[in-house]
Amino acid sequence: MTSLPPPFLESGYRHHTYSRKQKSLGLLCSKFVSLYDRDDVESVSLDDAARRLGVERRRIYDIVNVLESVGVLARNAKNRYSWIGFSGIPKALFELKEEALKEMSGTDSPCVKVLEDEEDDRSSDQNGDFADYKLSPASMDAASSLCSAACRARSVTDKRREKSLGLLTQNFVKLFLTTDAEMVSLDEAARLLLGDGCDSSQMRNNNAAKVRRLYDIANVLSSINLLEKTQQLDTRKPALRWLGTKGKPRADNDVAVAITPSTKQRSKRAFGTDITNADYKRSKLNPPADKKPSKARLRTDDSKECNLMGQTQLQNSKGGYVFGPFQPDGVSKGSGDVEEKGGNKLQDWESLASSFRPQYHNQALSELFGHYMEAWKLWYVEVAQGSRKLQQPCKSVIN
DNA sequence: CTATCCCGCCATATA
DNA sequence: TATATGGCGGGATAG
Numbered sequence: 001m002t003s004l005p006p007p008f009l010e011s012g013y014r015h016h017t018y019s020r021k022q023k024s025l026g027l028l029c030s031k032f033v034s035l036y037d038r039d040d041v042e043s044v045s046l047d048d049a050a051r052r053l054g055v056e057r058r059r060i061y062d063i064v065n066v067l068e069s070v071g072v073l074a075r076n077a078k079n080r081y082s083w084i085g086f087s088g089i090p091k092a093l094f095e096l097k098e099e100a101l102k103e104m105s106g107t108d109s110p111c112v113k114v115l116e117d118e119e120d121d122r123s124s125d126q127n128g129d130f131a132d133y134k135l136s137p138a139s140m141d142a143a144s145s146l147c148s149a150a151c152r153a154r155s156v157t158d159k160r161r162e163k164s165l166g167l168l169t170q171n172f173v174k175l176f177l178t179t180d181a182e183m184v185s186l187d188e189a190a191r192l193l194l195g196d197g198c199d200s201s202q203m204r205n206n207n208a209a210k211v212r213r214l215y216d217i218a219n220v221l222s223s224i225n226l227l228e229k230t231q232q233l234d235t236r237k238p239a240l241r242w243l244g245t246k247g248k249p250r251a252d253n254d255v256a257v258a259i260t261p262s263t264k265q266r267s268k269r270a271f272g273t274d275i276t277n278a279d280y281k282r283s284k285l286n287p288p289a290d291k292k293p294s295k296a297r298l299r300t301d302d303s304k305e306c307n308l309m310g311q312t313q314l315q316n317s318k319g320g321y322v323f324g325p326f327q328p329d330g331v332s333k334g335s336g337d338v339e340e341k342g343g344n345k346l347q348d349w350e351s352l353a354s355s356f357r358p359q360y361h362n363q364a365l366s367e368l369f370g371h372y373m374e375a376w377k378l379w380y381v382e383v384a385q386g387s388r389k390l391q392q393p394c395k396s397v398i399n
Numbered sequence: 400c401t402a403t404c405c406c407g408c409c410a411t412a413t414a
Numbered sequence: 415t416a417t418a419t420g421g422c423g424g425g426a427t428a429g
Contacts, residue, residue, distance in 0.1 A: 020405060020427055046418090058407065061420055078414075078418065160411070163421065186402095209423065215404050238402075403428070412419065 026219035028055060029063045033072075033223065036083050044073065044081040062165060066220045069169035089226070093177060093244065100174035168193060169217050173226075176242035183230070186238045190214050 021027070031053055036044055046064065050057045064081060067073045071092025073081045161167060171193055176182065184192075190210045218240055221227035226244040231237055 018427090020403085023405065025404080056407075057418085058420075059405090061418095065420080157412080160421075165420075209421095211402090212404065212423075213421090215402095219404080401429085403426105405426080406424090408422090408424100410419100410421075412417100414415100414417075 024219060025062060025216055026223040028059060029220040029223040032063050037085060041083050044083050046079045062216055063220055065166040066169045066217055069166045096170055096174050097177040100178045165213060168213055172217055183239050183241045185232055186214060189240060
């Protein structure tokens with residue numbers, strides 16, 4: 001009753017201008033954010049959100065799932081989330097990265113191919129070693145990707161979790177956090193997000209499904225300005241550019257530390273995600289046919305004061321390699337059972353940094369990581385400390 | 400035509 | 415069981 005079918009809306013039909021854009025996940029997410037990103041908000045009710053935004057609950061789940069993956073929200077209970085805000089992003093990203101690094105350090109893959117896949121599903125995900133970043137272009141490692149079947153014993157529950165939007169989002173983000181590449185073609189991302197390997201079989205259709213999910217993720221992350229939908233400069237192919245890590249482009253000096261948005265707890269618009277009812281939606285350059293998209297769009301993001309910190313733009317051999325595989329399948333609880341978020345995380349950045357560093361074979365990466373640690377530390381400390389009262393969740397998380 | 404991706408059915412999870 | 419979640423992919427719209 002509350003929902004109106006697409007074609008025909010409420011009052012008459014005066015608005016033949018039905019446009020999907022008006023109901024895009026991204027726009028909805030923007031509304032969602034502006035609705036809750038206030039100092040006095042600390043709890044979010046899905047029911048309330050759905051009602052206030054005038055959409056079906058299903059859509060709220062989509063938004064909330066990805067936002068939670070990047071630390072903007074935290075689940076409390078049924079129908080209940082606590083609003084962390086943008087200040088929670090740095091921490092979340094840091095943890096994601098930490099997790100990603102841990103996973104790829106070859107120590108994983110405890111689960112080899114156990115037995116053949118049962119029923120339908122294909123052996124999803126790949127993982128395996130991360131020895132070198134450059135995996136052979138094609139053919140890759142169809143064989144190695146066979147594994148992962150393992151964890152199936154974990155019952156259906158984990159199985160479902162494996163394909164959740166939230167996990168997909170995390171893996172997607174990890175991809176950007178563990179490499180200096182900032183742009184991935186949609187297609188490539190879709191492939192990496194799951195068991196690529198063999199491109200044969202009827203994975204064609206499967207891939208299409210994944211892409212659909214990728215669009216969902218991209219849309220909400222875009223509205224948060226962590227991501228940007230673009231297209232590869234050469235190939236006009238659609239691609240996604242990560243914005244969550246770069247500082248302002250104009251910083252020549254490698255420094256360009258964080259632009260800590262809220263020195264004071266005041267500015268809740270950490271990420272400058274202000275949505276005006278007007279659709280400020282950037283029109284995607286997309287000129288006629290051969291125009292250079294380059295400067296087409298002006299100040300892409302009105303100086304999102306957000307951005308964690310400046311990072312040197314040492315974009316070296318980006319073109320060469322591909323991202324190593326990470327471990328998608330229900331890893332989280334895979335190995336341990338007691339770990340999870342209980343332990344002592346983010347203890348010493350110092351030690352973490354030093355312990356991680358040696359893992360890089362690539363000098364540039366190593367250096368880059370150093371910057372990451374530095375900047376993150378700064379940012380995190382500042383935000384965590386200064387953040388208004390709603391920092392309680394953070395505090396408790398640490399235990 | 401292909402790229403996007405909204406919509407909501409219905410399987411699962413949870414209270 | 416009822417309700418809450420959220421895969422999943424058909425098929426409509428944008429380009």
